[in-house]
Amino acid sequence: MRITPYTRKSLESNLKGETLSRFGLLDGQESITPLRIAPEVNVVKIGGHGVIDYGSAAVHPLVSEIKALTADFPMLIMTGGGARVRHVMDIGLDLGMPTGVLASLAGKISEQNALMLSVLLADVGGQAVSTSDILEVPNLLRQGVLPITQGTPPFGLFEIPPERGMLPQYRTDCGALIAAEVLGAKSCILVKNTAGLFTKNPFFCEDAELIPSITTTELMDLNMDDMVMEHKAVEILAHCKNLHEVKIVNGHNPGELTAVLREGKAGTIIRRG
Secondary structure, X not given: OOOOXXXXXXXXXXXXXXXXXXXXXXXXXXXXXXXXXXXXXXXXXXXXXXXXXXXXXXXXXXXXXXXXXXXXXXXXXXXXXXXXXXXXXHHHHHOOOOHHHHHHHHXXXXXXXXXXXXXXXXXXXXXXXXXXXHHHHHHHXXXXXXXXXXXXXXXXXXXXXXXXXXXXXXXXXXXXXXXXXXXXXXXXXXXXXXXXXXXXXXXXXXXXXXXXXXXXXXXHHHOOOOOOOOHHHHHHHHHOOOOOEEEEEEOOOOOHHHHHHHHOOOOEEEEOO
C-alpha cells in the first residue's frame, strides 16, 4: 500500500529509511565497543548530602587527600547538591513546579558546590567547568587542570518525568555514571557518608548489614525501598558499555579514597551484570 505520493530525499547510509526504534536494528549494535576517550581518568563524585553539607570538618581532610592524589591519579571531580537541593525542591513542590523546573533548580545548587571545591583545590589546578566541557577533560588534565563540575545531568527542563512522585530521578549519582561512561573512564567512585551500600539505612537500623559486592541485576531484584545510591544510577550501570562497576567509599574516613584509587578497595562494589 502506498502511504505517500512523495519521495524522501535520503542520504546513503546503513540507517537509511530507519525509524531508529526497530528492535532488530538496536540488537545488532550490541557488539559495538564505544571509543574510550579518557581511559585513565577516575570520575570521583563527592556527595553534597553525604560530604559537603558537613562543612570543613569533612571537606578539608578530603580536599587534602585529593591534593595528595592528583599527581598520580587523573581525576574528574563531580559534586552533589545536598541540603540546599532538598530545601529548594521542597519549596518548588509546594509551589507546583514541574519536574523539569525542579531538576533545573537542583543543578544550580550542585554547581555552587563545584565552585567551592574548585576554590579549595585551586593550588593543584582545581577549576570549575561546565558539564558541556566534559569532552575537554583529557586536554584540561594535560594542561595541569583538575576539572570540577556539577553532577546533575544537564537534562534541565527536559528531565524525564518520574515513575513515582515529582522529584527528578536522574540526579548527581546518575550524572557521575553517565560522565564516566561517555569518557570511557577508568573508574567511577561515589564518595558518601557511609561505608557503602547496606541492606537497610544504617543511620536508623542497627541490624543493617554492609553489602561488599553485588551485581546490578541482584540489586534491582532486591527492590530496596531506599539506598545510598540512586535507583536510576543502578539502571544506567546495567546498560553501560564502557563502565563495568561503581565503587562506594566513605569520605568521612581519611584514606578510603586513596585506598580505592591505589588498591581498588571499596566499601561496596556494584558490578554490571
